[in-house]
Amino acid sequence: MTVDPEVLFVANQPRLFRYFLRAVGQIETARDLTQDVFVRVSRTAVPQVPDGEVRAWLFRIARNLALDHHRRHQRQPLPVALAVDAGRPPSQEVDAAVNEALATLSDLDRDVFLMREMAGLGYDEIARVCDLTPDAVRSRIHRARLELRAQLATPIATRRTIPMRHSGREP
Amino acid sequence: MNMNDTHEVISAFLDDEPFDPSALAAALSDPEGRAQLIDLIALRHVTQPGREAIAAMQPKRRSGLRALLAAAAMVVALVGGYAIGQRQSESGRSEAPPATSVLEAPAAWQRLPSGGQ
Numbered sequence: 001m002t003v004d005p006e007v008l009f010v011a012n013q014p015r016l017f018r019y020f021l022r023a024v025g026q027i028e029t030a031r032d033l034t035q036d037v038f039v040r041v042s043r044t045a046v047p048q049v050p051d052g053e054v055r056a057w058l059f060r061i062a063r064n065l066a067l068d069h070h071r072r073h074q075r076q077p078l079p080v081a082l083a084v085d086a087g088r089p090p091s092q093e094v095d096a097a098v099n100e101a102l103a104t105l106s107d108l109d110r111d112v113f114l115m116r117e118m119a120g121l122g123y124d125e126i127a128r129v130c131d132l133t134p135d136a137v138r139s140r141i142h143r144a145r146l147e148l149r150a151q152l153a154t155p156i157a158t159r160r161t162i163p164m165r166h167s168g169r170e171p
Numbered sequence: 172m173n174m175n176d177t178h179e180v181i182s183a184f185l186d187d188e189p190f191d192p193s194a195l196a197a198a199l200s201d202p203e204g205r206a207q208l209i210d211l212i213a214l215r216h217v218t219q220p221g222r223e224a225i226a227a228m229q230p231k232r233r234s235g236l237r238a239l240l241a242a243a244a245m246v247v248a249l250v251g252g253y254a255i256g257q258r259q260s261e262s263g264r265s266e267a268p269p270a271t272s273v274l275e276a277p278a279a280w281q282r283l284p285s286g287g288q
Binding site: 014 | 178183186207209211212214215220221224228
């Protein structure tokens, strides 16, 4: 069965955008990189493989684009000092704190975490994208979470006082 | 195996991945394991991008406005066309045609043969 590149892209666009949004920390750049994935996909023959593997193929392209972006920009954009803008709304402060915390993770741990939390990929898919075993993915995700938990203790403590859903969606 | 390893099962549980129920039970029997479970769910909420950011992905929806503008343009064209047509038809029938003169042949009039015959 032939996979239409446009159908594949449209089905995964929100996941790609969310992944890029946290990977690069800027809305405009995330939008551009999401579009770049489409350009690349439309120029290439989509591999004739099962669904889960097609998504892994798509995210491998996305990951390479994110890594290229970081190499070009020397990982400058992510950290934003919280003290710089005291008038910033609380949600933006949390956003900036999350970006700062993510920037302290290794590239691989951050990507593994983002592919799970932002893109909703399963451990098997992430393993294919990053050339790891599913067990290694589980270890890295848990390690990344513990590091982020330590760095984001304040917003986490605040969030614990509000009803939550297991999925992370707002109740 | 350190504490992080024993508690990895919590991440597998959160991510809806296969996990060993006895390992989860062991992890949750530890107060730190229970705290991790709650904190990691809170972390999931904290790290989600805001609604504004997600909305920024969508191209601005102009289709509704575009349809409205197209309908408005159609109405203007129809009303304008009708008004112009009315005006032209009114100006067309304002003047009566000139009077027709009828000439009658005199009684002495004769038809001559053609070709000089």
